[in-house]
Amino acid sequence: MDDTTTDAALRREAGELTPPLYALARVLRLRGVDEAGLRPLPPSDLEVLRYVLESPGVGVGVLARELGLQISNVSTTVRGLVAAGLLRREPDPRDRRAVRLLPTTDAMHGMARIEQAWAEVFADSLATLDDEQRAALAAAVPALRALGARCAHSGTPGPGGESRPARPGLRGRAVRNALARPARSR
Structure with missing residues (x-):
């Protein structure tokens, strides 16, 4: 199988996977908070909160990247989450000018309730x-999980500052062609 055939097969597989994955992501975005009896959060707030819960101590710059x-949008979101009592700021012990973001107990309990509600939504459907x-x-x-991790890091700078291709298995002309093609809407 040559690079062009492999590229076409990967695009076909991706085309089959993305609609159902998007539909599931939409369910998670729209459900859970209400079912858990919590105040609705905009999707960006929930995304920032989840990241801080997974990476306590992260800074605003890293979070935005x-x-x-x-950064300005993340700073605004963080201010709102701090005001809501879901995040707290703490000076970075290594650099007093920097701030680390930490989840509050309310945030940890609230996210646990949301994840429980998501599990119940999925359990009902799995049944x-x-x-x-x-x-x-x-x-x-x-x-x-592996796909999610690779999607999250595709196109990010590598250790030497070079951009990593989205599909590291492709080489030479196929990489250039894959990166040069505009994304098709479905």
């Missing part, structure tokens, strides 16, 4: 699937 957001479908989904979890 990792989420692909403008309608047959055993084979549930086993296929369970078996896909490691691959989905």
